[in-house]
Amino acid sequence: MILARVLGNVVATxxxxxxxxxxIMLVQPVNPDGTPRGASVLALDSVDAGEGDLVIVVQxxxxxxxxxxxxxxxxxxxxxxxxxxxxxxxx
Amino acid sequence: MQLARVKGNVVATxxxxxxxxxxxxxxxxxxxxxxxxxKPLVAVDSVGAGAGELVxxxxxxxxxxxxxxxxxxxxxxxxxIVDSEAHVKVIxxxx
Numbered sequence: 001m002i003l004a005r006v007l008g009n010v011v012a013t014x015x016x017x018x019x020x021x022x023x024i025m026l027v028q029p030v031n032p033d034g035t036p037r038g039a040s041v042l043a044l045d046s047v048d049a050g051e052g053d054l055v056i057v058v059q060x061x062x063x064x065x066x067x068x069x070x071x072x073x074x075x076x077x078x079x080x081x082x083x084x085x086x087x088x089x090x091x
Numbered sequence: 092m093q094l095a096r097v098k099g100n101v102v103a104t105x106x107x108x109x110x111x112x113x114x115x116x117x118x119x120x121x122x123x124x125x126x127x128x129x130k131p132l133v134a135v136d137s138v139g140a141g142a143g144e145l146v147x148x149x150x151x152x153x154x155x156x157x158x159x160x161x162x163x164x165x166x167x168x169x170x171x172i173v174d175s176e177a178h179v180k181v182i183x184x185x186x
Contacts, residue, residue, distance in 0.1 A: 001115075001132060001133040001134070001135075001165065001166060001167055002130070002132060002133060003101075003117075003131075003133060031130070031131060032098065032099070032117050032131050037130060046107050046164075047105050047106060047107060048105070056101065056103060056106070056115065056133050058164050058165060058166050059166055060150075060151055060152055060154070060165075060166030061152075062152045062155070062164075063152070063154075063155060063163075063164035063165055063166055064164065066109070066162050066164055067107045067109065067164035079164065081106060081107040081110055081164050082101075082103035082105065082106035082107065082110060082115070083103055083104070083105040083106070084101055084102070084103050085102045085103055085104055086102050087099050087100065087101050087102070087117060088099050088100040088101075088102060088142075089098070089099035089100060089142035089143075
């Protein structure tokens with residue numbers, strides 16, 4: 001998984017029926033110290049994350065699908081699976 | 092699979108229900124010479140690793156296999172703790 005900062009959400013009325021109820025979030029991958037890294041990506045939300053939250057994003061299809069839609073096989077490859085409170089012992 | 096150094100714990104109260112009770116760690120992937128290689132990642136721990144330890148981890152759907160029986164959504168899982176740095180032996184001395 002990677003750490004990312006939630007930038008906002010993407011509204012798409014027309015989307016795959018398997019995740020018609022889901023929220024699609026725009027997230028910026030970050031390093032453990034919070035600095036941005038690489039291009040922003042989209043991820044389905046499974047934990048009610050909000051704009052500005054530091055989150056954990058899983059980047060694998062089966063995990064993303066089961067986490068955010070409850071079953072495997074949805075056409076997604078990323079999902080937010082946790083909201084980070086803090087990181088301990090990081091050196 | 093790849094070697095990595097455990098950098099710290101990630102504390103996340105709100106997480107996917109299938110991740111409840113699982114320990115999340117920040118890891119820095121390493122090459123065969125134990126030099127940092129690639130970006131730091133968040134891994135689920137399956138072996139009781141701690142900060143500072145040399146570990147190895149697995150990526151992809153297979154990362155959820157250590158938690159068979161519960162469908163843990165992870166693409167990065169710590170699956171072993173290397174006994175010591177001296178136990179990483181590279182033929183010829185360089186990877």
